[in-house]
Amino acid sequence: MHLDIPTLTLACLLMGIGASVGFTSLMAVLNTQKVLRIWVASIWINTLGVTLIGLRNHIPDVISIVIGNGLLVTGNVLALKGIAQHLGLPMRWRWPGSFAVVYTGAIAWFAFATPNLGARLLAGSLQAMAFNFAYAYLLLRYSEPDIRKSCRIAGAVLVTNGLFYLARVFAPLDPGSSQNLMTAGMPVAATYVVGILTTLASYFALLQLITERLMVDLRRAARTDGLTGLLNRSAIVAEGRASLERCLERGQPFALLIFDLDHFKQINDRWGHDAGDAVLRHVAQMLRKAVQWPNYLASRYGGEEFVVALPGATLVQGLETAERLRLALAHSHARMGEQTIPVTASIGVAVARQGTRFEHLVRQADQAMYRTKFDGRNGVSYAGDHDTRLAEAGDSRC
Secondary structure: OOOOHHHHHHHHHHHHHHHHHHHHHHHHHOOOOHHHHHHHHHHHHHHHHHHHHHOEOOEOHHHHHHHHHHHHHHHHHHHHHHHHHHOOOOOOOHHHHHHHHHHHHHHHHHHHHOOOHHHHHHHHHHHHHHHHHHHHHHHHHHOOHHHHHHHHHHHHHHHHHHHHHHHHOOOOOOHHHOOOHHHOOHHHHHHHHHHHHHHHHHHHHHHHHHHHHHHHHHHHHHHEOOOOOOEOHHHHHHHHHHHHHHHHHOOOOEEEEEEEEOOHHHHHHHHOHHHHHHHHHHHHHHHHHHOOOOOOEEEEEEOOEEEEEEEOOOHHHHHHHHHHHHHHHHOOEEEEOOEEEEOOEEEEEEEOOOOOOHHHHHHHHHHHHHHHHHOOOOOEEEOOHHHHHHHHHOOOOO
16 A cells, blocks of 8 residues: 555645634633633644645745744644643743744754754654653643543553654655655655544544533532632532531541621622622632631532531631631721722531531521621620520521
């Protein structure tokens, strides 16, 4: 079977165009996925680079060789940026950008100053290998638990790609090829076939990364309050039940805080609902800073009411955490434009006993919180025997 490099280049081009159109269509639907935009730009730039290289002998060599290869390495830099962002990692442009400039300069040197097709193929293979190994390293080293499966699969594919480009270094050139890639011979043509397969596998791996990330985002959205980023009511109940059950089975304590913002209606009436939203976001931020407890659960339970569960915490530890949170709120102010809005909270604390259900614990803490409000607000109360009896009798609020 005769492998024709121009025909294989056309096949690569058509595959790239198909992938570009497909991922662009996907981006139009998943327009909230910012990482997808970077990857789509990368695929289009790579496709344009392959197009220019495939037009060798029909356009000036400086465009086909230098600009074409420059676009390929630029697409790889963007792909690296996308993977870093997918994993939540910062990426400085300095080193990848410098590498792209040096690589493009080397291609230009071996195309015009010292013509050497073998050196250009070596440089191209090594840069592709380096980027594929870099992609794989990031995915395998820094993947979050929620997206680890797709990262491992993509990492394995990209390691395979890197090994392919490493093997491509040793592909011999046809002695009669001169400086024309299109006549480089059968071994180089064979690498194009393998390259088509590995590139196709990379597209599927990319699609899997996007799909798993989307599923994780949807699961998080279903259990998260959109305004504060804390757990929503149904999520805190489900996770709180499971956490409380584990603690009781191990004989460990379990403390729960519930707090309500003081005079929140007056904030909405005086400054507007946008200010109320700013206050709720501020409270969530201060809660994250003040609650220093391993594996705690925090929720916007409803309106301006919040719940914090502290697995393994005693009553004393729960009260200390509540007081630290109260002081953090009282000594800070939410901001709405140039306005500063004072915030205080009334907090109730309860500790589980053997056989306590999570919902009963919430009601106990709720009763303690209302005692704080009756005592003047901006304070902390805990559920004693009286509060426990009220909770077991049911919620007595009108």
